Amino acid sequence: MGQAGFHEVATLVRRRAGIVLTEDKSYLLETRLGPVLAKFQLGSLGALGEKLRGLPGEPLERAVVEALTTHESSFFRDGRPFDHLRGLLPRIAAARSGEKLRVWSAACSTGQEAYSVAILATEVLGLAAAQRLDILATDISGEVVARAREGSFSQFEVQRGLPIRTLMQNFQQEGTRWRIKPALRNMVRFEERNLLTDCAALGRFDVIFCRNVLIYFDAPTKTRVLEMLARQLHPDGVLYLGAAETVIGLTERLMPVPGERGVYGLAARK
Numbered sequence: 001m002g003q004a005g006f007h008e009v010a011t012l013v014r015r016r017a018g019i020v021l022t023e024d025k026s027y028l029l030e031t032r033l034g035p036v037l038a039k040f041q042l043g044s045l046g047a048l049g050e051k052l053r054g055l056p057g058e059p060l061e062r063a064v065v066e067a068l069t070t071h072e073s074s075f076f077r078d079g080r081p082f083d084h085l086r087g088l089l090p091r092i093a094a095a096r097s098g099e100k101l102r103v104w105s106a107a108c109s110t111g112q113e114a115y116s117v118a119i120l121a122t123e124v125l126g127l128a129a130a131q132r133l134d135i136l137a138t139d140i141s142g143e144v145v146a147r148a149r150e151g152s153f154s155q156f157e158v159q160r161g162l163p164i165r166t167l168m169q170n171f172q173q174e175g176t177r178w179r180i181k182p183a184l185r186n187m188v189r190f191e192e193r194n195l196l197t198d199c200a201a202l203g204r205f206d207v208i209f210c211r212n213v214l215i216y217f218d219a220p221t222k223t224r225v226l227e228m229l230a231r232q233l234h235p236d237g238v239l240y241l242g243a244a245e246t247v248i249g250l251t252e253r254l255m256p257v258p259g260e261r262g263v264y265g266l267a268a269r270k
């Protein structure tokens, strides 16, 4: 028999976020949901399950989903997409000649991905041209979006992926923490947004990062999200997925860029 409350919790996170929680992950429930149980004065996971079967209300549902999403991130994570973007940015900036270049960090977690793009654009294009970038960073979790918006990182966080020179040039030390400089902070807009919702209002992007989130979804949800991203991509735009993610077998609207891992573009219309 599964852990008390597991079924109700798994049903909720799947419905709201698309995240599949398998029974082998049920050990996560106890540790991650402990603070939620305390906050909502629920004595056990069984009591939470019962509450979720009734009318739990928005705050409890949100808190459960927040607690069960994984927010792992780091600056310049996996390296390769950023190496590719370094070569791509000058080309698309030239092609757009003065128009805003639009980048979307979908599922941005605490903001390292979006700030990595801002830092890289400044290095490649110079600050004035980089400031013409419109970088939108979104996540389903209001908590991580608020932290990302703050732009303040611990020593541990900046040590993951930032060479000391890049850190010194782009961050200001505040006690034991490091804050991204205002010029870079102002290049990024943060919004709470669920990838399962219609994102048409966001308009088209030249570059979309959607990394390390599809791994939590089942195949139909991956297809749904990938096809939504395809609709938001400019015809010559580029989509970066995580190292363990692909479009193969999920959609024919996106194709791998030959010779590049994790880089996708729109397939030619048949």
Ligand SMILES: C[S@@+](CC[C@H](N)C(=O)[O-])C[C@H]1O[C@@H](n2cnc3c(N)ncnc32)[C@H](O)[C@@H]1O
Residues within 6 Å of the ligand: 016, 017, 018, 019, 069, 070, 071, 072, 073, 074, 077, 106, 107, 108, 109, 110, 113, 138, 139, 140, 141, 144, 193, 194, 195, 196, 210, 211, 212, 213, 242
């Ligand atoms: C592991 S982090 C990845 C962060 C970053 N993209 C990276 O690769 O470093 C996954 C993020 O996806 C977010 N997420 C999960 N389900 C989501 C959904 N349905 N819509 C938007 N964001 C979602 C989580 O809140 C979490 O911050």
